[in-house]
Amino acid sequence: MTAKRADAQRSIEAILDAAIRSLSRNPEASVSEIAKTAGVGRVTVYGHFPNRADLVEAAMTRAIADGHAGLEAVDLSGDPREALARLIDSSWQLVSQSRSLLIAAQDVLSPGKIRELHAGPVERVEGLVERGRAEGVFRTDLPTTWLVGVLHSIMHSAADEISAGRLTPDVAADYIAATALSAFTPPSLAGQAPAAQ
Secondary structure: OOHHHHHHHHHHHHHHHHHHHHHHHOOOOOHHHHHHHHOOOHHHHHHHOOOHHHHHHHHHHHHHHHHHHHHOOOOOOOOHHHHHHHHHHHHHHHHHHHHHHHHHHHHHOOHHHHHHHOHHHHHHHHHHHHHHHHOOOOOOOOOHHHHHHHHHHHHHHHHHHHHOOOOOHHHHHHHHHHHHHHHHOOHHHHOOOOOOO
8 A cells, every 4th residue: 555545544534533423422513523523624524525425424334334343242142032132232332322423324314325334233133033033032923124123213212311311321221121122022921920930
């Protein structure tokens, strides 16, 4: 890689880091604010990203890729219910951190593009739900895609509740897991008393 290309790559990385930080604080952050955070001029930002929408898309892509890499480390073996709780705990941290970034992305990207960007993380949840269905611990009377959508809705509702001051971040993952696992439990198992000790 030439020195010029290496400098350009460092500049792009700095701009994306700044975009993620700025948009996570304020989904309406301007290109000027992002440039200032990155320590570069607006002309430099526009040299790499022709418009704000391209910059937001690149920042969202980078944030999801970083999060996806982190979630790879989550142990999804064993009981699917326990694995789902672990995945929710790790995923919630990412959702919480990138909520404002998602709002920024929704303002400039199509719903189809946002779904495309989330494809990797969604596949991970779908695979776990499918395994839980096969093992009889997750319901099969509703489609996997619906159950995954319910989980995402619960997570975003938790973020809204935190913003409204009705929920604290330290208990959010537990609330999300309790709600999702209740929703995922097959009706035939829902009212069963625990086995005698």
